[in-house]
Amino acid sequence: MLRLHEVHAGYGATPILFGVSLEVREGEAVALLGKNGMGKTTLMKTAMGFLRPWRGTIEFDGHSLIGLRPHEIARRGVGLVPENRRIFPGLTVRENLELGLSPVRGRSSALRRERLSNVFDHFPRLRERLDQPGKTLSGGEQQMLAIARVMMAGARIILMDEPTQGLAPAMVRHIREMITELKRLGVTVLLVEQNARMALSVCDRGYIMEKGTIVFEGPAADLRESAITREKLGV
Template sequence: MLLEVSGLSVNYGHIEALRDVSFGVEQGTVVALIGANGAGKTTTLKTLSGLRPVRAGRILLDGKDITKTPAHQRVSLGLSQSPEGRGCFPGMTVRENLDMGGFARKDRKSAEYRSDLDRVFDLFPRLREREKQAAGSMSGGEQQMVAMGRALMARPKLLLLDEPSMGLAPKLIQQIFSIVTEINQQGTTVLMVEQNAAQALKRAHQAYVLETGEIVKSGTGKDLSADPAVKAAYLGGDI
C-alpha cells in the first residue's frame, strides 16, 4: 500500500472537519474521493500534504509515518499536489512555474530533469507552445495544465489532484480526465478529489464517498457508479 490513512481526525477550531477517516491507495492506481461541497474532500488532501494539523490518526506514505512531517519534506518524500483553484504563479512564465514544481530536486541540470520536462510538454502540448507566456494571462484550462505539470515536476510517487475539472468547459474536462488516465498509465499513482463524480468514477480503480467528514461508502469506481444511492446523490440518477 503506497498510502495508508488510519483514524484521521481534523478540526477547524471547534468544528470537526474529518472524523476517524481511514482509507488506502494502492501503488499504480487512480483513487477518487467524491462527495458534496463541505464533505471534507479538500481538507483530506490538505492534511495529506501537511497543510492542516492532525488531531488524531496516522498517515503512512510508502510505509513511512509522515503524520507530523512538514509539508515541504513531504514533497521530497514523493507527495505532490495540484491544488484547488490551480494556484499558478501569475507573473511567472509557464516554464518558471514548472521549475517551481521541481524546486526541491537536486538534479535540475540533469538529463533526467529535462526528460521530465519533456514528459510534461508531451502530456500538455499547449504548454510547450506557451513556455514563455505568463501563467496569469492563460485560460483556466491552460492554468490547470500548468498546475498539474508543476506537480509532476516534483516526480511524485503519489499525485494529489484537487478538483482538476473545476470551472472548465465540457470539452476540456474530457481532455483533462484523459490526461489523468495517461499520467497513471505512465506509472504515477493518483488520488483525486472531484465534484464531477461521473468522470472520476469512470477513471478510478477505487473510490470513497465522503459525507460530513466521514467515509460512508467505498468500492471500485465501477461498483460505486452502479450503486443506486451514489447515482441518486452524485450522478443525477445516471452515469
C-alpha cells in the first residue's frame, strides 16, 4: 500500500536518510523503531510530502507521491499524526475535528455528520469535550483528538509518530487498544515508537532504523526475540 524504495532525504545539504526501503501492506500495522535522532520522523515527513526526497521512490496504492504537496497526499488517504500531537490548542475540539476535513474534496454537511458520528463511536470522550479548547484536554485526550482528526480526513493509512510519548501507563494501554481498533476497522498503521515492547505487541512486522538506514526487519515476533532489538534499541 505504501512503499518507499531507496529513499534519500535530508535538511538543506545535510543527508539524514540514506536509501531507506520500507513497505506497509494494506491492513497491516508496522512498527518503525530506533533510538532518538535516527531519522524516523524525517522518514514520516518525507512520506507525507513535507520534505522532498533527493532520490528514491515513494508510492501509495501504486502511484507515486513524489512532488505532491502534503494536502494532496492527505487527500489520497495518507494521514499523519505528528510527534507531540500538534493539535490547535486555542481551537475547540469540534473546530480541530472539522479542520481534519479540509483535505476532503467536495465535503458536504452529510459527510461531516457521518465522519463526526464515526469518530464519536470510537472516542466518546471527545463528544463530551466538543466545545472545550484543545489545550484543556489531557495529553491522552489530545492524542485521541490528533488521531480522530486524520480519521475525519478519511485516512486509509495512518502514520503515527510516537503517540505514547509522555503518557501515563493507563493511557499507553488505551492508545494500544486504539491501534488494535483501527486495524479492526481496516485502517493500516505505520507506528513510530520508543516503547518497542508496546509497538511489537500490537504490530505485525517491524523495522529497526539506525543512522538513516534500515538495519533489521522482520515479523514482530522475531523482533521481540532478537538480540538485535536489544542491541539497537537498548531495551
